[in-house]
Amino acid sequence: MTSTPDDLPAGSGADPGWPQLHPTTQSAYNHILWNGGLSKSEVAKKLGLSRTRMTAIARDLEAAGLIAEGGREQRASTGRPADMLLARTGLFHFLGVHVRAGELVAAGIDLANKVVWERRQHVDELGPSVIGAQCRAWLAEAKADGLRVAALAVCGSVERIDAAAEGVGLHAVVPEAARSQWESEFGIPVWAEDDVVALTAFEQWPRLAEGQDSMALISLGREIGFGLVADRKIILGAHRRAGRFSHVLVAADGARCPLEHRGCLWAESSTTSIVHDVVGARTLGDVIDRATAGEQTARARLARAARGIGVAAGHILNLLDPDKVILTGDSPSILDSRTEDFDEGMRTVYTAPDSPVIEVTVFDFLEWARAAAGLALYRRLAEYDH
Ligand SMILES: [Zn+2]
Structure with missing residues (x-):
């Protein structure tokens, strides 16, 4: 095979980034992408566009090389065959870099959100110059491997990079000045965001096709992070501090935290x-093992934890009324066989009669880089302001 629908347009020359599109044209493209292809009339219907306007948009997208004719298909929406528009998903790529203490992990995804490229690099120390040099090298390598990277996201915990010293968060190793310098040097949008924001984008992006406009994600671990999506936008806050919710009161006479909250x-x-x-426990796994073996204090402690998450989820449901709440990080092991405790906690504050959609997902830490790449894709296509 010498040619695929995803070959770059002839004479594409120097490596242009994602083309500048009118917001409506971008939106039309996104719907075609999310749905794995749509007919013109289906896109027009979703966006409320006239036939003339839709014809012009399809022409623009084809001229930009972003879509291809996909042949005629019987469509359930009209009961008639229609010419399909398909997104050329191999045309651009999005790079995510996850910053960990001692290691940088990269993932490149295509427009279909599929991982097509991965790298890991041990680093002795973290800092803007080390991370910048590695991103530069990876972008060159990705290009040599045939990827056309349209955006880059560098992610890590803003509170504290995994295993790093106290106080070393993402913004300490990727300050705003470095991020903006890379953006102009690399010629593509560059974002530096908290892990949980990346994970939120990763979970939300594929759901946009189903009309999921809002979502709350709770990532449980050593710290507790909240990712929020409303009206299709990831909420970052006026001072990029949205989602700081881990010290909300969830038990009247519970344990005490370092900030002296009870x-x-x-x-x-x-x-x-x-x-x-739990006396003698060194990891969450120890506590869970002891609970499974029937130790009462460990069981009671985990039940309280599950109830606490439930109360927090209830508050979020009341506040945002999202399509869905996703619980991840260590949530699956804490909530395993303790969903009644979770529900009990949630119901102390959430009083709507219907059951909310709560999803518990296992997320491997190796997938953080992929989440970062997902953030770059989401931001570039669904949120980017020209
Ligand atoms: Zn507290």
């Missing part, structure tokens, strides 16, 4: 606090 979410449900409270 019964806050962190004190009740963070893994740090759970492990601390």
